[in-house]
Amino acid sequence: METLESLRALYDQPFLPLVTRARATHIAHHPESEVQRCELVNxxxxxxPEDCRYCAQSARYxxxxxxxxxxxIPSLRRAAEEARAHGATRLCLGAAWRGLKERDGRLEEVCRLVxxxxxxxxxICVTLGLLGPTAARRLREAGVTIYNHNLNSGPSFxxxxxxxxxxxxxxSTLRVAQEAGLRLCSGGIxxxxxxxxxxxxxxxxxxxLDPAPESVPLNLLVPIPGTPLASQPxxxxxxxxxxxxxxxxxxxRSRIRLAAGRRSLSPEAQMLCFLAGANSLFVGERLLTTPNASFDADHALFETLGIEPSAAKSCTSSPI
Structure with a gap:
């Protein structure tokens, strides 16, 4: 069983042996040059109403x-068609609110979209904030297969x-989603x-978490003017x-996703991320509120590295 001390010892070892070990682990569990492409729709x-200090969508800032x-629905269908045209196999739908519980009218609105x-x-992945059990089951019935809810950081911070x-x-939301039969997507900033x-x-x-998250997105903070973290280096x-x-x-066995802030990384830095085990990313020139890498830059990078798109695991969800 891992501890904070064992993870810190792993993290602190010399860079090249660390990346070499990570690469060997990656090749043992995933196709070597395959990278999942996802697209995000707000x-x-x-x-x-939440006060997340990094977020442009908070009403407090x-x-x-x-x-x-x-x-x-027509706008979402167009977004889905565009995502497929961009080579995405996963569409992630995000809504800015605290969360969803049973008897919330917004739940049925979202389910109709799905x-x-x-x-x-x-x-279909959704990120809708805190989640109650009935809402989680209804989302799965509608066709959601993955629930994203990032931990963002550790409990101490x-x-x-x-x-x-x-x-x-x-x-709690992650466990509720798991109990409803949804796969998890959870990472940090x-x-x-x-x-x-x-x-x-x-x-x-x-x-x-048991099982572990299917996807672990790792975001780099994009400092947004007006938020409390606007001046972070x-x-x-x-x-x-x-x-x-x-x-x-x-x-x-988890997919590790390069998410927000990828545009700030050089092609060489992104190459090292893939070498170390990243095998998923967001395509599309905009995420929820922040810019993403351009299609031309991504195409050039994928061509240079010989990156191949992965296939979707499952596109439907059976009722429970």
């Missing part, structure tokens, strides 16, 4: 973001990330002022690569 933006209501695109040949909910609330141990505490918490890419390496070694 189905409801802004006016969120003045960021210039123009809120918008829930996306309509049901409208469940035949598009894409895995979490009060510095948000105060309107707790780290325990986030863990680097660059909020946390320590290396805080990042490793997050990995340790992911290890305690950039993360050293080698810190990201070390964390990817550790995550790959201790979560050998």
């Amino acid at each position: 189905i409801k933006g802004g006016s969120c 003045t960021t210039g973001l123009v809120p918008h209501g829930l996306l309509d 049901e409208a695109i469940r035949g598009e040949g894409l895995e 979490y009060r510095q990330v948000a105060t309107t909910h707790t780290f325990a609330d986030r863990l 680097l660059g909020m002022g946390e320590s290396v141990d805080d990042r490793l505490e997050m990995v340790l918490a992911l290890l305690e 950039p993360v050293n890419p080698f810190d990201l690569i070390r964390l990817i390496s550790v995550t790959r070694i201790v979560l050998p």
